[in-house]
Amino acid sequence: MLVIHPQSVNFGTVRIENVTAVALTRHAVRATLELTDDAGGGPYHVFADVPEQRVTAVVRQTLSREDALDIKPGTQATLVVFTAPAASDASRRKLSATAVVIDVSAELKAGATPAALRTITFALVSADGATDPVSVVDAKGES
């Protein structure tokens, strides 16, 4: 899932400003692939499953002036992203997840209008290991 120019991004009580994009990635930490002898066997896998997944959210900010936001790796809070295809309330959605900061990095750009790209990477965690860590709900009228 990719959200370009979300309406707002909050991490716990902290509002993250100037977010240009939020990307959710899902990675198979471990995939189980199996061959079988049944029916004579062969070179192709007959079973594949992913018993271990990593879900990550990457929040990217573009900053043109100083910003005092200081989120530290290891911090856990609820990450909430509101998104809508237009400025109106129609089709507005709320994405939320329990998130732990695993990386905060910045790329500084020199020039006539100095800017910085800050990338915050969150590991999204499930409440019980079985429930998808990401919740996406209709957020019409919600703030």
Place this chain on the structure above:
Amino acid sequence: MSSFKGRSIFASGPHRFTVGLRGPYILTSGQLGSPGPNTYPSGVRELEIVAKGRLVATSRSALDSLRDAMAAELIDPPTAGALVDGGGRSWADVSMIGYEEEGPVERGRVWSVAYTATFRRFNVLP
């Protein structure tokens, strides 16, 4: 379709069979009480077949039933039956002597657990 004693205990998931070391059992001089370089054949090794696979189910309780069915084949003293692999090859008079799970139960799209089941044809049935 593979089976043991006519029961499809492997059918829930993928599995493969491997035949173990065959040939004479070798004793060394040292084992016979006189140190030296010589070795001596002492009978034929018992046939051993190892099945490695994965039990697969759509619920935890269904997977546990499959695990229990595997373990239920381990009886004391072992009794012999026919083991048939997926290619249709049959080994008569083998007993199941081991069932071991490799790692924890895994839950992805389905519930599954990897296993190793060991079968042996005793030269002298207990």
